[in-house]
Amino acid sequence: MSRRVVITGMGWITPLGCDIETVWQRLQAGKTGMAPTTNFDASKFPTTFSSEVKDDFDLAAIIGAEAAQRHATASLNSRFALGAATLAWRSAGFDRQAPTDMSRVGIYLGGGEGPLDFEPFAAAACCGWDSEQRSLNTVKWAQVASERLDRMKELEQEPNLAASHIACHLKVRGPSYNTLTACAASTQAIGEAMCILRRGDADVMISGGTHSMIHPLGVTGFNRLTALSTRNDEYASASRPFDRTRDGFVLGEGAAMVILEDLEHAQARGATILAEVAGYGSTADAFRITDIHESGRGAIAAMRLAIEDAGISTSDIDYINAHGTGTEENDKIETLAIRTLFQEGGRKAPPVSSVKSMLGHLIAAAGATELITCVLAIRDGVLPPTMNYEHPDPNCDLDYVPNAPRKADVCIALSNSFGFGGQNDTLVVRKFATEPRP
């Protein structure tokens, strides 16, 4: 049997706060992270609000002033990642006693690309534009771009930079990866990190995601796709997963990290085990870049593979943390996929909820926030609610834990993430028990 993988540390930087317990309290209380966008002037955009990380995020307070200075050129992405990873590292107890062999500690992130350095980029585009030729004069553009663009800000846009900052800060020598499968990225990262630990290619993996797309071109891209809610007057309740009046997701930002560890390694050092990551399933819809397959085949297959991988059956699942974005298509097809899977197993689907109703959609980082939510639901026996659920949709007929948290024994939870282009990833997380998996 392959090695068992457990979670021994967690940390996050989110629109609802920067420590595990505060954010968990707020998720149970149905608080919203949404507010008018401040990262740039979005006042005339189709969507004027978002779910930004607030002023309570103080990287220097987390990693120390000296380290913060060393990483001063880090992008917002990398800063979130440094914060969340350091908090997770600390929560695993590694700040007091670092792992003895750092070449056995790796990183697997679902990290987004760093935000474009928009102002000088736009300036070079405007200055280089030849109105007569109606095209960009790349020679003129290059002159302006080379003067105005900043080398470190260009470097920081590479999606692997957040993982690289973490490696340098925590001195991690083992296998290091970054995946960017859109909204599924951090769930996929944690799944693949689990595979690395199971095989024995590392003893500890820092895994999770980080992303901010709350910048002019990020919001432009999603607005042009009409993927974002435009409920500008009711921004606090704009994210409405599974509600009939849902009109898109709300863009969020932040990072979430877990410390995954080989069980024996964790036990040998007396670590507190928070939960076990028991299964992972990954599939591609292979259908269309713009749409999810209407039968939900990829999502069903990912959930089924994760369940098989965990050696359990559908009837063992107590709670599903949905991808639940609040878009018409996702929520309908995710519901169909869950319903189909559980009908096959001859039972009613367990409660399903979406914390995107409160946090917004952290894109590459979303899956990791949701896995942490599952761990906390298991720990405390509380299901976080799906907020803003007011109008039942005949296409969405599951128990979504509407508008209020619910006490429930949760032994096994399933967490879904689906990305643009048909990337489907599912994790099974379970309460830790010392006896081997069934």
Place this chain on the structure above:
Amino acid sequence: MNERRVVITGCGVATPLGIGVDALWDGLIARKSGIGPIKAFDAGGLKSRLGAEVPDYKMADFVPKTYRKSTKVMARDIELAVVCALEATRHAKLITKCTLARDEADGALSVDSTRFGANIGAGLICADLQELAGALQTSGDHASGAFDEQKWGEEGMYQLTPLWLLKFLPNMLGCHVTIVHDAQAPSNTITCGEASSHLAIGEAFRTIARGAADVCICGGAESKMNPMGVMRQQLIGRIVAGGDDDPATACRPFDGSANGMVAGESGGLLILEDLEFAKKRGARILAEVIGFGAGTSISSWHEPEADGVGAALAVENALRDAGLKAAQVDLVCTFGTGINGYDAAELAAWKRVLGDRRDVPAMALKGALGTSGAGAGAVDLAGVVMALHHNTLPPSANTERAATDGLLKFAQAGPVDLKIKSAVSLAYALSGSQNAALVLRRYEG
């Protein structure tokens, strides 16, 4: 551990030497250079006008007729991946939805779609600057460059097509490839700069070994042949200075007399299969993947690690995974970009691994191909597969003065016959800390 053996049955590449692995190999053997003046745009404002561009191709030749419309939302990086995917399936004689739809094959699919995975490395895809600038300029001042975000939000952004964002998402390489070939098994997009292909192929190797897929299409693709792609490397200080008068000799791996890389573009996708699966379908086995390893540099996230520890760890892990000693390595495929600091750090890594060995047969392809980013490693591996297949060490352009303290021996004047049983290839991110290595072996049953 009960793991399945994994073999390579096909290589699809798009490089400055042409489309297809034969064009790559024949070009390398004939000592052709893929480096020349940039043609994709007017590079007059850049410090160097050199690039390494893939010759013209038509997307209609690489997708089913029903998918031609979708090629309009493909950034160049995505195009290269889609081109490589069909090349790889052709090379492996793998019957897929795409080869059937194109009437290039008939009969049953070679592999069930739910057992066919994809793991494709991608870079930071640059938006089409002409298209984006055309939209942005409507909302900014052409003299000062001051930009009006309100005007952009109200009017400007509508200059962009609704699907604009989807042209540049890194996972779209994998999405288009999996759609075209109907690959529904695990699919991942690794974005670790120049290490991406190796990490992706390593992950596909593990996926097949543990039985989560029978066949994976894996590798990477990236194009830096656009104004922003080259500008970024220029700002960071990696582009070779001068050389415009003699492009073919401009990029000189491990040669301190020139400092810098030539930015390029390329893609490489390999077909990896479970050995038994490949035998059953009667596939031609080109090589076996026997080891993978990764390691991380920690001295800096933006400079080479001078002592080479992170890169050496990757190679050592890969050799251990393969059950090989350094003395058993017959061929080393270096990553050598021509950037002095990185080449020196890489040499330090090889010294750590190879110890006191001398004149280890080696190859360095960037002197002829430039540095493309995420696709470069897969192209290297395709070169290694061909070297194994032909028992030939290909010449490495511009290595006459390569200074490796006698450790590595490159072929220069022409190809050299070389009995190769095992080869190791290293790749590492230039921006960032990731290093990865793969060990390939001649398949001998």
